[in-house]
Amino acid sequence: MSYAVRQQHKAATSDDREPSIDVRGLTLSFSTADGPVHALSNVDLTIRSGEFVSLIGPSGCGKTTLLRTIADLEQPTGGHITVNGGTPRQARIGRQYGYVFQEPALFPWRTVIDNVMLPLEIMGVQRSDRLAKAKAQLALVNLSGFESRFPWQLSGGMQQRASIARALSFDPGLLLMDEPFGALDEIVRDKLNVQLLKLWAETKKTIVFVTHSIPEAVFLSTKIVVMSPRPGRIIDVIDCDFGADRTLELRETPEFLTIAHRVREGLRAGHSYDD
Amino acid sequence: MMIEPAPHRPSGFGRRFINAAVAGHFLPVCVVVLVLVCGWYFAAFFMNRAVVLTLMGDDAHPSLSQLIWATLNSERPLLPAPHQILAELQRTVLDVSVTSRRSLVFHAEVTLETTLIGFAIGSCAGVLLAVGIVHSRVLQKALMPWIIASQTVPILAIAPIVVVVLGNIGITGTLPKALISAYLCFFPVTIGMTKGLASPDLMLIDLMQTFHASRRQTFWKLRFPASVPFLFASLKVAIAISLVGAIVAELPTGAQAGLGARLLSGSYYGQTIQIWAALFAAATLAAVVVFAVGLIERVTLAGMGSRR
Numbered sequence: 001m002s003y004a005v006r007q008q009h010k011a012a013t014s015d016d017r018e019p020s021i022d023v024r025g026l027t028l029s030f031s032t033a034d035g036p037v038h039a040l041s042n043v044d045l046t047i048r049s050g051e052f053v054s055l056i057g058p059s060g061c062g063k064t065t066l067l068r069t070i071a072d073l074e075q076p077t078g079g080h081i082t083v084n085g086g087t088p089r090q091a092r093i094g095r096q097y098g099y100v101f102q103e104p105a106l107f108p109w110r111t112v113i114d115n116v117m118l119p120l121e122i123m124g125v126q127r128s129d130r131l132a133k134a135k136a137q138l139a140l141v142n143l144s145g146f147e148s149r150f151p152w153q154l155s156g157g158m159q160q161r162a163s164i165a166r167a168l169s170f171d172p173g174l175l176l177m178d179e180p181f182g183a184l185d186e187i188v189r190d191k192l193n194v195q196l197l198k199l200w201a202e203t204k205k206t207i208v209f210v211t212h213s214i215p216e217a218v219f220l221s222t223k224i225v226v227m228s229p230r231p232g233r234i235i236d237v238i239d240c241d242f243g244a245d246r247t248l249e250l251r252e253t254p255e256f257l258t259i260a261h262r263v264r265e266g267l268r269a270g271h272s273y274d275d
Numbered sequence: 276m277m278i279e280p281a282p283h284r285p286s287g288f289g290r291r292f293i294n295a296a297v298a299g300h301f302l303p304v305c306v307v308v309l310v311l312v313c314g315w316y317f318a319a320f321f322m323n324r325a326v327v328l329t330l331m332g333d334d335a336h337p338s339l340s341q342l343i344w345a346t347l348n349s350e351r352p353l354l355p356a357p358h359q360i361l362a363e364l365q366r367t368v369l370d371v372s373v374t375s376r377r378s379l380v381f382h383a384e385v386t387l388e389t390t391l392i393g394f395a396i397g398s399c400a401g402v403l404l405a406v407g408i409v410h411s412r413v414l415q416k417a418l419m420p421w422i423i424a425s426q427t428v429p430i431l432a433i434a435p436i437v438v439v440v441l442g443n444i445g446i447t448g449t450l451p452k453a454l455i456s457a458y459l460c461f462f463p464v465t466i467g468m469t470k471g472l473a474s475p476d477l478m479l480i481d482l483m484q485t486f487h488a489s490r491r492q493t494f495w496k497l498r499f500p501a502s503v504p505f506l507f508a509s510l511k512v513a514i515a516i517s518l519v520g521a522i523v524a525e526l527p528t529g530a531q532a533g534l535g536a537r538l539l540s541g542s543y544y545g546q547t548i549q550i551w552a553a554l555f556a557a558a559t560l561a562a563v564v565v566f567a568v569g570l571i572e573r574v575t576l577a578g579m580g581s582r583r
Contacts, residue, residue, distance in 0.1 A: 073481055092487055099485040105478050111499045118496065121484045150580035194448035 020084060020174060020206045021070055027078035028065060028232075032066050038231030039065040043079070044226060052200055052207045054217035055225045056263060057270065063210045064178055064230020071099050072210065084173070092124040095123065097174040098167030102182055104159035106151040106166075113138065113147035116166045123170060140199060150243070157188040159270055162229075168203070175207045175267040181216070190248055193219055197246065199231060214267075215251055218260045228270025236266035308479045315357055319348045355548045363552040376532070385533040387560060389449055393456025394539035395512050400457065401464025401513070404508070408465070409472040409498070410490075426462050430455065430520065435527040442570030452533075460513040467509025471502025503579065507572035514564045522557060534560070545563045 025036050026043040029036045038060045047053050055063040068074040070081060072088035083091035089099055098119075106115045116134040125133070138144055141161040151159055160180055167175060179190045191218060200207055219241060226236040230252050240259050242250055250256050323346040330349075331337060337345065340431050347356040355363075367379040375381060398458040404422065434455050441451040484495045525535025534557045541550035 044551070071485060073484060090484065095487060097485070099482070101478050101482065103478060105476070105482050107497070107500065109503075111580065122483075122486045122488045122492050122498070152580070 008134045018049045019046050022082045025079035026076050028076045036077045037113035041231035043231045050204055051222050052220055053223045054211055054221040055228030056207045056211055056217045061229040062229040063227050066196055067176050067178050067210050095170055095268055096172050097176050100164055100167045100173045100177040100180045104163040108151055111148050112162050113148055115227050116169050119170050134169055137169050141165045175205045177209045179210050214260050214263050224263055235270050238262055280489035291323045293380050304459055312357055319354045323349055323352045351545050352547055355551050359548050361550045363548045370454035382532055382537050383556050383560050386521050387453045390518045392453035393520055394517040396462055397457035397460035398464050401461040402468050410470050413436030421550045430459055434524055438527055456517040459520035460517040463509040463512040466507045468502055471505025472498045475501045511565055511568050514568050515561050516563050
């Protein structure tokens with residue numbers, strides 16, 4: 001297994017980097033009418049600066065909850081999280097992360113450029129400055145020329161790109177993405193995966209990416225976190241580094257399939273229930 | 276979408292006119308109007324017949340055509356015929372100066388003024404109440420029962436009280452009438468706006484959280500724009516109701532002017548034709564103000580990227 005060697009090598013080098021997100025013993029349960037639901041149980045995870053980490057697992061495994069907790073949209077019932085050395089709340093107040101939702105979540109009454117400028121407006125950035133930053137981000141996601149369109153005039157893939165531009169408009173170091181391409185068809189999804197990879201290589205952001213697609217996770221990530229439901233927990237962390245300039249053909253290679261197989265095995269092991 | 280030109284049809288104005296009439300709304304609308312007018316004439320004939328026969332005396336034996344003519348042209352009919360109302364409208368709209376007290380336009384203007392002031396007060400109150408209700412559960416619990424109770428009280432009972440109370444503290448003229456109108460029209464605005472302000476998806480609220488937007492920013496950049504379609508839907512209801520409120524308010528104030536005053540004096544003197552003419556004027560006025568709100572709605576929503 002040649003990739004295992006590379007993995008060890010990778011682990012050795014990545015440890016030098018600054019931890020961007022550190023999760024220790026994280027527990028989160030919701031109380032419902034049927035008793036408490038353990039969305040997350042004793043989760044430990046370190047994400048270093050510049051990494052592309054995928055959280056993968058079946059629905060109900062708490063991957064979205066983990067992302068939302070990092071973003072300070074959910075409060076943990078136990079354990080610690082630090083984001084860029086502070087609490088998630090400090091990170092949110094300091095606008096240290098951009099969040100991309102499952103749906104584009106664009107405001108229908110705003111044009112594309114106005115949508116991208118929304119966070120800048122909220123932060124009180126000067127108008128001329130706003131315009132320049134928003135245009136730069138739209139160029140980064142290949143949406144130049146669509147500034148004055150309204151969201152409904154764009155395809156689903158373009159809308160999601162606009163929402164990525166919006167999340168990046170204030171240049172946060174961290175990008176949290178919650179199944180951003182889940183609602184798109186396979187072909188558009190492949191295309192956006194390649195674009196996202198390029199964007200990641202260019203901007204050197206730390207990306208945490210929730211998905212339930214194994215090929216997507218293996219293709220994009222430097223680290224794959226396999227999660228399992230009831231209670232939501234991490235069952236495997238797989239390092240995987242195919243270099244910055246990977247193409248879609250990578251998915252046919254034996255190395256790719258080996259890692260995909262390991263992810264699948266992990267997912268299967270996590271399914272303790274029969275259905 | 277383009278409508279394809281119809282092939283194999285000879286051109287020419289007459290043919291095109293007929294095509295347009297059959298294809299468009301023109302013909303169905305005409306048919307409906309015709310049916311209504313015919314039905315009205317029948318009703319006028321049957322309702323006025325007894326009175327006309329009594330007036331003619333027992334000895335008179337009018338022919339059918341004489342009887343029809345008499346029922347459709349009597350001076351104080353139970354139900355005036357359409358042409359009588361049109362004649363009255365011509366007399367009171369076209370033939371007199373708009374500043375004359377005999378002009379329906381003059382009276383309509385008075386009512387319109389009351390309506391618009393009442394609408395402005397009522398809509399503002401409605402929006403403010405909705406903002407309070409959406410932002411505070413306490414306000415919601417405290418206000419909602421009163422808001423609903425306010426609408427179960429008959430306006431005809433409230434109106435004279437308002438006029439008397441305000442008259443006592445020296446407020447007379449348009450304002451008391453406008454307040455009665457506002458009392459009626461704030462309700463749909465409150466209900467529609469509450470719904471509209473609460474309409475943004477949870478995901479969008481979360482999005483604003485990730486930007487660390489303040490409550491005020493979330494209101495102005497998300498909740499308020501999202502509520503605009505709801506606002507206009509309720510404003511259209513509200514303006515029609517404020518017109519009703521303005522007319523009702525003119526009854527107990529003993530107003531000398533306004534469509535309500537026209538209705539009242541018409542009923543005092545048994546001038547059914549005058550009453551119906553005033554009703555037509557009120558209906559036309561309602562159509563105009565609702566249309567105006569609809570127009571503002573279309574322009575506003577088009578500016579907000581509406582698909583239509």
